[in-house]
Amino acid sequence: MKVSCLIFFVLFSLFAIAQSTPIPKKKLVVVSSYNQYLTSIKTNSDNELIEIKKAIPNIKLDIRYATNNNFMQQVMYKQARAFARKPVVESLKKIQKELNKKGYGLKIFDGYRPYAVTVEFYKKASDKNFVANPSKGSKHNRGCAVDLTLIDLKTGKEITMPTPYDSFLAAAAAKYKNVSPEAKKNRDFLIAIMGKYQMNVLENEWWHYDFSGWKKFDLMDIPFEKL
Incomplete structure (x- = not known):
């Protein structure tokens, strides 16, 4: 009986120590060296950040963060350019091709x-639910996220969606129900075709x-200037 009590005491003590010992936080790794980035491409070509407009010439750009027309109300990018990892751009090529056949882009x-x-976004955003926490980083930081909408190829204008880009309204949610039938139809169409090519809506x-991989x-x- 004494042996059993001793074993129990030892096991309980070990458990208590384990519970009280803080789990070390995994250090966030952020690549800021251009040479390190180039080395990663040699290891795996998928790591390349490709300029989207050069890969898909007929795609339209509206890089809001290179202007004052954004929720920060200030210029955040020195250049109006858009990049993504190689597999992401390959998905966008397929999506653009299919959309073009339907009269969209x-x-x-x-x-x-x-x-x-x-x-900077996290410091100044009034609603933290719409910006990534720097402690984890963003999929945008990984070159694996794109913000976009649909345009009518004939007019070049954006088609109706539930909200404008970067809206903090509840209607910005991907499954928000209280929107017009036209906006819902367009939103759901975009979500479906993006998902077909491994791009999943937030x-x-x-x-x-976000790219599934x-x-x-x-x-x-x-920075863009080095890419």
Whole structure:
């Protein structure tokens, strides 16, 4: 009986120690070295950040963060360019091709976002639910997220969606029900065709799409000027 009590006491003590010992936080790795980035491409060509407009010439760009027309109300990018990892761009090519056959096209608002910009967003955003926490980084920082909408090829104008881009309204959610039938139809059409090519909508932003293989890519903090 004494032996059993002793074993129990030892096991209980070990359990208590384990519970009280803080779990070490995993250090956030952010690649800021351009040479390190180039080395990663040699290891795996999928790591390349490709300029979307050069890969898909007929795609439209509206890089809001290179202007004052954004929720920050200030210029965040020195250049109005959009990049994404190679597999993401390959998906966008297929999506654009299918959309063009239906009379539509993509307009890109944002792609790869340097980590330093995400830090600034989090500092100043009034609603933290719509910006990534720098402690984890963003899929934009990995080059695996794009913000976009649909345009009519004939007019070049955006088609009706539940909200404007970067809206903090509840209607911005991907499954928000209280929207017009036209907006719902267009939103759901975009979500479906993006999902078909491994680009999954973010729950609270109908315009934001994450590449399904994002986990294998590093967070990046390399400015557009170097790419």
